[in-house]
Amino acid sequence: MSFLSKSPTMRGAMVGLSLVFAMLQPAAATEGVSIFTDTSKIVAIGGSITEIVYALGEEKRLVARDSSSRYPKAAFDLPDVGYMRALSPEGVLSVNPTGILALQGSGPKEAVDVLKKASIPFIEVPEHYSREGILEKVRIVGKALGADAKAEVLARDLDARLTAAEKQTASIKERKRVLFVLSVQGGKILAAGSDTAADGMVKLAGGVNAVDGFSGYKQMSDEAIITARPDVILMMSNAGPPVSDDELFGNPSVASTPAGTARKVIRIDGGYLLGFGPRTAEAIHELAVSLYGAQVTD
Amino acid sequence: MVDQSIAGPVKVMANASEGDRSGRARIVILLLCLGLAAAVLLSLTSGASDASAVNVLRDWLLGAVPGDAALSARDNLIVYDIRLPRIILGMLVGAALAVSGAVMQGLFRNPLADPGLIGVSAGSSLGAVAVIVLGTTVLAPVTALFGTLALPLAAFFGGLATTLVLYQVATRRGQTSVATMLLAGIALAALAMALTGILIFMADDRQLRDLTFWQLGSLGGATWQKIGSVGPIIILALAAMPFLARGLNALALGEATAGHLGIPVQRLKYTAIIGVSAAVGASVAVSGGIGFVGIVVPHLLRLLIGPDNRYLLPASALLGASLLLLADAVARTIVAPAELPIGIVTAVAGAPFFLWILLRKRGVIDL
Numbered sequence A: 001m002s003f004l005s006k007s008p009t010m011r012g013a014m015v016g017l018s019l020v021f022a023m024l025q026p027a028a029a030t031e032g033v034s035i036f037t038d039t040s041k042i043v044a045i046g047g048s049i050t051e052i053v054y055a056l057g058e059e060k061r062l063v064a065r066d067s068s069s070r071y072p073k074a075a076f077d078l079p080d081v082g083y084m085r086a087l088s089p090e091g092v093l094s095v096n097p098t099g100i101l102a103l104q105g106s107g108p109k110e111a112v113d114v115l116k117k118a119s120i121p122f123i124e125v126p127e128h129y130s131r132e133g134i135l136e137k138v139r140i141v142g143k144a145l146g147a148d149a150k151a152e153v154l155a156r157d158l159d160a161r162l163t164a165a166e167k168q169t170a171s172i173k174e175r176k177r178v179l180f181v182l183s184v185q186g187g188k189i190l191a192a193g194s195d196t197a198a199d200g201m202v203k204l205a206g207g208v209n210a211v212d213g214f215s216g217y218k219q220m221s222d223e224a225i226i227t228a229r230p231d232v233i234l235m236m237s238n239a240g241p242p243v244s245d246d247e248l249f250g251n252p253s254v255a256s257t258p259a260g261t262a263r264k265v266i267r268i269d270g271g272y273l274l275g276f277g278p279r280t281a282e283a284i285h286e287l288a289v290s291l292y293g294a295q296v297t298d
Numbered sequence B: 001m002v003d004q005s006i007a008g009p010v011k012v013m014a015n016a017s018e019g020d021r022s023g024r025a026r027i028v029i030l031l032l033c034l035g036l037a038a039a040v041l042l043s044l045t046s047g048a049s050d051a052s053a054v055n056v057l058r059d060w061l062l063g064a065v066p067g068d069a070a071l072s073a074r075d076n077l078i079v080y081d082i083r084l085p086r087i088i089l090g091m092l093v094g095a096a097l098a099v100s101g102a103v104m105q106g107l108f109r110n111p112l113a114d115p116g117l118i119g120v121s122a123g124s125s126l127g128a129v130a131v132i133v134l135g136t137t138v139l140a141p142v143t144a145l146f147g148t149l150a151l152p153l154a155a156f157f158g159g160l161a162t163t164l165v166l167y168q169v170a171t172r173r174g175q176t177s178v179a180t181m182l183l184a185g186i187a188l189a190a191l192a193m194a195l196t197g198i199l200i201f202m203a204d205d206r207q208l209r210d211l212t213f214w215q216l217g218s219l220g221g222a223t224w225q226k227i228g229s230v231g232p233i234i235i236l237a238l239a240a241m242p243f244l245a246r247g248l249n250a251l252a253l254g255e256a257t258a259g260h261l262g263i264p265v266q267r268l269k270y271t272a273i274i275g276v277s278a279a280v281g282a283s284v285a286v287s288g289g290i291g292f293v294g295i296v297v298p299h300l301l302r303l304l305i306g307p308d309n310r311y312l313l314p315a316s317a318l319l320g321a322s323l324l325l326l327a328d329a330v331a332r333t334i335v336a337p338a339e340l341p342i343g344i345v346t347a348v349a350g351a352p353f354f355l356w357i358l359l360r361k362r363g364v365i366d367l
Helices: A008-024 A047-055 A073-077 A089-093 A109-117 A131-144 A148-167 A197-204 A222-228 A245-250 A258-262 A270-274 A280-295 B009-014 B018-045 B053-062 B069-107 B120-134 B140-170 B178-202 B205-216 B224-251 B255-260 B265-287 B293-305 B309-333 B342-361
Strands: A042-045 A062-065 A099-103 A122-125 A177-185 A188-192 A217-220 A232-236 A265-268
Touching (some): A047 A062, A047 A073, A047 A099, A109 B140, A148 A197, A148 A280, A197 A280, A232 A270, A232 A280, A265 A280, A270 A280, B018 B053, B018 B069, B069 B265, B120 B140, B120 B178, B120 B205, B140 B178, B140 B265, B224 B255
Parallel strands (some): A042 A062, A177 A232, A232 A265
Antiparallel strands (some): A188 A217
């Protein structure tokens, strides 16, 4: 199929065709998914959920957001009900919501229990760090808001863009080894292992996660960093105090890696890079270009 | 280290002005009662939402009131299911932490003693973190059996287990050495923290965030169910503590003297330790780490009413309850509709205040 998708016209036709197909047949992913009976006052919990609501053009339904919802800028005008994992039941109730649309892992459980007791429908949107995961989120959010058709259009569009972004690195032979560094504290590197958004993004952009052998974010030993041999360090540009190149490469083990000798570090906005939402196709492209430059093909 | 604020009862008893002092203590306690009532009212009527406690109270008194039924139901939920359990839990935890601090300081005859020192808090934290991190794997049967109560129960038994080990270590031939207990408490706390560290290392990102918030402390998870599970433990422990007052006063003269005065010293120590670990274990279990209440409240009160434990313990309970309610009111309104962890509020308010107390006392005691 790859020879087909190289032609833009053909790809457009395929997208169009699949769109028609999708209209006729509801996507299996959203079967059995809840729908809000009243969608007039929704609280969005989780950056990517808020982004999807805006991308669907349904932002007029939002009455509040959580503190991880920092895009688009307009979202800052909404009241902030706090960090998604530390919600306060009365705070959420104070905005009089008719429904809560929350990313997987929102809580705590007690707050959710109280909100359910208040008969406020609570829909949890699962998260997987993959293309399918993003499409599933879009469809579930759309379905919950009664905007299935719009969501299907958005999902198909995103699917096409994500597939295209992934394919841009398909012909690259030499894969870059990428070390995602969450933070540098006292010279210690906190790096992303498997089952992380960073791991998912590196793979989608045609890279290889230099970390092998642990999941989640863990502190890495100096020797493990040397054996990981990263070609590139990837970091978030706006999370916590900025880590300068000198501080990063001041760590002798980091300095000794290919990334260290070339002083190659990529910094990308955290919500954009790790959100797995409507902007992820662009983020994949941006990361791929940063990794491979001109080798990235359209 | 000579601490006159605790060695004080000697002088107080010998002093002709004892009547003045107890009279003053009674007035202070009365004022503290009024203060607590005011704190309860303030907590009941303030919050992120505009729910009016007055309307709800009227609803309760008059039964159903005609009018906006939907809003009334919402107000009822906010006041009855969110604010009220939180207030009760806040009072219980505040009183438990403050009284435990006062008892520990009396027992160890050391103004720096607090429940954290004998490892109760560290043991409780270990239990709670174990449930957060292992709740879906090794401890899955436990969480399946106890549900949301698994965490408070694990924290409670973690604290209690630490205390019992400690007591075994410090007791030889029926005699408990307070000094050994203090040192062993430091060792056990270090061990519990190391084990917690292993769990933190094993934790995934979500669990890490959960346990960070847990360690910062919050009364946010207050439910009637939680009050039902830890309330009786705290109330029982608080009810036992006034009986310690005379013993603790005598203990200030030294163990031998207290024994000669007819105080059953061994039983006193045992009751105090079990009571404190039960009260603190239960408090940490439901509210996470809330610092400074246990150390600031008794110190402040000793300045006001002197060191007599007969007044100090009830006054500590009242002031601890009031202060925690006020801290919680700040925590849940200052960044509304979001909420600050209460441990942040008590530390930010408590630490500078504690320094101020120390500076004021410098002329009195040589720390």
